[in-house]
Amino acid sequence: MSDRRQWSLFLRRFLRHRMAVLSLLVLALLLIGCFGAELLAPYEKNQQDLVLGPVGPSSAHWFGTDELGRDGLTEMMFAGQISLRIGLAVAFIATVVGTLLGALAGYFGKLSDQLLMRLTDLFLMLPAIAILAIAIKKFGNSSTTIVLGLAGLGWMYIARVVRGQVLSIKEKEFVDAARVSGASNSRIITRHILPNIVGPILVNATLGVAAAIVTESTLSFLGFGVQPPTTSWGRMLSDARGTVGTKKAYLIYFPSLALLLSVLSVNFIGDGLRDAFDPRSKR
Amino acid sequence: MLSYVARRILFSIPVLLIASFLLFTAVRATFDPTARLRASRDPEAVQRARAELGLDKPVVAQYQDWLSGFVRGDWGESSSTQERVLPVIRRAAWHTFQLVVWGVLISAILAVAVGVFSAVRQYSIADHALTGMSFLGLAMPPFWFGLIAIQFLAVYPRDWFGLTQTPLFFVGLRSSTNVGFGDYARHLVLPVLTLTVQIIASWSRYQRSSMLDALSGDYVRTARAKGVPRRRVIFKHAFRNALIPLVTVMALDIGALAGGLVVTEQIFSIPGMGRLFVDSLLEGDANVLVAWTVVTATSVIAFNLLADVLYRLLDPRIRFS
Numbered sequence: 001m002s003d004r005r006q007w008s009l010f011l012r013r014f015l016r017h018r019m020a021v022l023s024l025l026v027l028a029l030l031l032i033g034c035f036g037a038e039l040l041a042p043y044e045k046n047q048q049d050l051v052l053g054p055v056g057p058s059s060a061h062w063f064g065t066d067e068l069g070r071d072g073l074t075e076m077m078f079a080g081q082i083s084l085r086i087g088l089a090v091a092f093i094a095t096v097v098g099t100l101l102g103a104l105a106g107y108f109g110k111l112s113d114q115l116l117m118r119l120t121d122l123f124l125m126l127p128a129i130a131i132l133a134i135a136i137k138k139f140g141n142s143s144t145t146i147v148l149g150l151a152g153l154g155w156m157y158i159a160r161v162v163r164g165q166v167l168s169i170k171e172k173e174f175v176d177a178a179r180v181s182g183a184s185n186s187r188i189i190t191r192h193i194l195p196n197i198v199g200p201i202l203v204n205a206t207l208g209v210a211a212a213i214v215t216e217s218t219l220s221f222l223g224f225g226v227q228p229p230t231t232s233w234g235r236m237l238s239d240a241r242g243t244v245g246t247k248k249a250y251l252i253y254f255p256s257l258a259l260l261l262s263v264l265s266v267n268f269i270g271d272g273l274r275d276a277f278d279p280r281s282k283r
Numbered sequence: 284m285l286s287y288v289a290r291r292i293l294f295s296i297p298v299l300l301i302a303s304f305l306l307f308t309a310v311r312a313t314f315d316p317t318a319r320l321r322a323s324r325d326p327e328a329v330q331r332a333r334a335e336l337g338l339d340k341p342v343v344a345q346y347q348d349w350l351s352g353f354v355r356g357d358w359g360e361s362s363s364t365q366e367r368v369l370p371v372i373r374r375a376a377w378h379t380f381q382l383v384v385w386g387v388l389i390s391a392i393l394a395v396a397v398g399v400f401s402a403v404r405q406y407s408i409a410d411h412a413l414t415g416m417s418f419l420g421l422a423m424p425p426f427w428f429g430l431i432a433i434q435f436l437a438v439y440p441r442d443w444f445g446l447t448q449t450p451l452f453f454v455g456l457r458s459s460t461n462v463g464f465g466d467y468a469r470h471l472v473l474p475v476l477t478l479t480v481q482i483i484a485s486w487s488r489y490q491r492s493s494m495l496d497a498l499s500g501d502y503v504r505t506a507r508a509k510g511v512p513r514r515r516v517i518f519k520h521a522f523r524n525a526l527i528p529l530v531t532v533m534a535l536d537i538g539a540l541a542g543g544l545v546v547t548e549q550i551f552s553i554p555g556m557g558r559l560f561v562d563s564l565l566e567g568d569a570n571v572l573v574a575w576t577v578v579t580a581t582s583v584i585a586f587n588l589l590a591d592v593l594y595r596l597l598d599p600r601i602r603f604s
Contacts, residue, residue, distance in 0.1 A: 122302055125583050127541035130576060133564055138313040214424045218546060221426045222561060237430065241550075244430055245438040252430050264422040 013276040020272020023265035030262055034080030043071040045078050046229065054248050063254040066240070072254055075236065080258060082232040083213055086147055087262075090212035093151035095205040098158030103189055105159070106166030116163065120156040128153045128215065133224045141227055146219065150212050158204050165197040199277030206270035210263045217259060233259045288592055295584045299577075306576040307346050314569040349573065359570035363563070368574050371559070376578070378456060379544055379555035382478060385471055387537055390479040390486060395529070397483075398490025402498060402525075403517060413487070420484030425543045429477040429550040436473060454552045474551040478543050482536060486529060493528045497521040527597045534590030538583035 015021055033040060042062075049069030057064045063072030105116035123131075132149050139145045169175065170193060178192050194201075217234025219225035221241075226232050231239075233255045240251035317332045333339050337348050352359065358368035397417075401410040423431075437449040452458070452470045497503065498521050506516045545557035552558075556575065563571040 122298070122305075125298075125302060125580050125587075126306075126576065127545070127579060129542040129545050130560060130579070133560075134309060134313055134572070137564060138309075210422070218424055218426055218542075222546065222549060224564075234426075237426070241430065244433050249434050249438075252434065256427055256431060259424075259427060260422055263424075264418065267418065267422060 010276050014272050017268075017272035017275050019268045020275075023268035023272070026261055026265040027269065030080065030258070030265075031084065034077050034084055037074070037077035037081060041071075041074040041077050043074040045074060046070060047074070054251070056247070056250055064248075064250045066251055072251065075231065076233070076254055076258055079231040079233050079236050079255065080262075082143065082226060082230055083216060083234070083259070084262065086143060086150070086216045086232070087209045087213035087266075089147045090150040090154055090216075091205050091208035093147070094154035094208050094212075095158055095201060097151065098155035099162050099194070099201055101155070102159035102162030103166050103194065106163035107170055107185070107189055107193070109167075113163070116159060120160060123153060123156055129218060129222075132215070132219060133222070136219070136224050141225065143226060143230065146216060146225060150215055154208055154212060158201065158208065161200050161204050162197065165200055166193055169193050169196055199273070203270050203274045203277065206266055206273060210266040210270075213259070213263060213266075284595075287595070288588070291588050291591065295588065299581060299584060302580050303350070303573075303577045304346055306580070307349060307573050308342055310569050310572045310576070311342060311345065314567040314572065353574070353577070358574045361563075361568055361571050363566040363568045368570050371571060372556075372574055372578060375554060375556045375559040378553055379548070379557065381456065381471075382474055382544065382547070382553065382555060383537065383540060386475045386479045386482070386540075387533070389475060390483045391533060394483050394486030395490050395526070397487040398529075399494050399517075399522060399525070401487070401491045402494035405495065414491075417484040417488050420480050421488075423480055424546075425477050425481070426546040426550065428480050429473070429547060432473050432477060433550075436476075453550075456553055474547050474553060477550065478540065478547045481543070482540075486533065486536075489532055490525065490529050494521060494525040497525040500524070527594065530597060531590040531594045534586045534593060538586035541579050541583075 037045075047070060049065065052065060052069040054067050054069070055061065055065050057072075061071050061073070063076060065071055066075065101116060105113045131153065132146075135149050135152075136145060139149075166189075175188060175192055178188050183191070213233075216225055216232060217237065220232050220234030221238045223238060225238075226235055228235075236255040237252060237259075240248075240255070243249050243251050317329050317336070317338070337345055340348075349359070356369060358372070360366070361368055361371060364371075397413055401413050404410050433453045437451045437453050440446070441449045450469070451472050452466075453473050456467065456470045456474075458466050458470070498517075500521070503516055503521050506520050507513070511520075541557070544555060545560055547553070548555045548557035549561055556579070559571065560575055562568075563575065
């Protein structure tokens with residue numbers, strides 16, 4: 001089967017998953033809205049209006065304003081940049097590291113495999129939030145630290161998945177064929193094994209984005225995440241926590257909605273990718 | 284069977300030792316118990332305190348001291364409240380225990396009911412609706428759900444119906460005046476729901492797929508062909524087999540609840556383990572933190588072990604080896 005034909009089959013199967021296609025649209029809108037905030041936002045970032053103070057949604061301020069009179073929509077778009085950027089960066093780093101280590105452990109087995117499995121056991125034993133909070137306390141809470149911390153705990157899931165896949169694929173005949181025809185280990189891994197497991201890797205990377213966005217916002221909510229003047233959706237929710245049960249609860253709704261939409265759409269896209277890569281899988 | 288459990292426990296001891304050593308080192312490297320003495324005028328105060336606490340020794344020796352105290356029930360003193368750590372942890376663990384027990388009980392019943400129903404009526408409208416809801420549930424992290432739940436299940440109903448009190452409470456686990464099970468239940472609903480929404484969603488998905496697997500099994504077809512009524516086949520044959528995989532997932536997830544507890548207890552002001560963690564982290568209370576992490580890791584290992592044992596007990600096809 002030619003590459004092009006395979007690609008069009010994949011595309012057709014993905015397009016059949018209606019929720020995934022809709023989610024792709026929603027996510028694209030979120031990405032454009034957040035990363036185009038400099039051009040699209042109705043107000044300047046951090047522009048305060050102390051005379052106005054907090055008012056509910058109106059035609060001038062669609063999502064209302066906060067205590068300092070800052071426009072809710074504008075703040076949300078800029079905060080989304082941080083949330084989404086952290087989510088994407090973490091998923092990327094975790095996927096690269098996890099794939100590399102998982103492939104090596106699965107391919108070479110023996111000691112390296114034992115080492116990887118025990119290491120992941122050790123980390124999966126502890127609540128990620130606790131380890132991250134302690135690490136952030138020690139290394140400071142810049143976005144870089146948070147990304148590295150989240151990726152440092154996120155690569156293990158992917159490594160386990162990749163290891164399992166490599167274990168089964170390395171026993172296949174075409175790997176033996178490549179080996180007898182003189183292919184080196186690195187060529188076998190990159191040319192013969194990895195292309196066969198792009199599916200699970202990509203699906204897990206997608207789910208990793210959602211997990212990272214949620215964990216970052218949870219950390220921010222607890223006060224261990226990004227610090228002002230940097231804001232993320234989690235940070236906005238943390239700031240607005242006191243408004244629960246008051247007239248100003250609208251400050252919670254909109255960041256919550258953005259968070260829910262992004263996580264939901266990323267999950268659906270992952271689901272659609274899974275179906276498209278593996279037509280036999282049951283939903 | 285017994286020898287298997289004994290072996291597993293023996294194996295988990297070195298794991299726990301390594302984990303607690305790493306945690307101990309990390310906490311010691313991050314928090315200085317003598318930090319509040321640094322501002323003192325007496326230049327030797329810090330030195331004295333360090334010697335007294337054994338902080339001038341190498342970290343391995345410190346760990347040995349701590350461990351020998353820990354196994355004898357001497358978990359040190361909280362540096363912020365000067366209380367003994369063991370009773371502090373015990374008190375916090377009791378609150379968390381209540382949340383977890385109610386949470387697991389309710390989620391298990393709901394998830395199994397939803398999962399079996401969806402599987403039996405696969406691709407019906409109800410199945411699609413429940414699947415959609417579980418996707419929604421999975422996307423709602425505890426802190427998110429907690430805030431929204433307070434607003435929509437406690438505050439708004441009060442305003443809409445003009446009540447003097449919110450129908451569900453969202454601070455603590457008991458009122459100081461009104462004691463009794465009704466009061467307790469009204470306190471429990473929101474935190475338990477917050478803690479378990481994601482779990483119910485994921486367990487019900489799991490139960491659905493394992494029930495579908497069971498329903499397509501040969502023994503189910505045989506039973507139907509012999510003329511066993513459908514209802515009986517579903518509950519006597521398929522259901523019991525479909526529970527096996529869920530039980531192990533449940534035991535693993537209970538151990539991993541700690542993250543959700545941190546957030547839930549924070550939102551609902553419940554003085555449990557999660558709350559204790561955040562407070563001691565903000566205070567830099569090293570002794571409490573070390574004990575906390577070790578207790579948490581131990582419970583995760585214990586539940587992992589429980590998962591393995593249950594799996595083998597429920598499924599006689601797997602032999603202990």
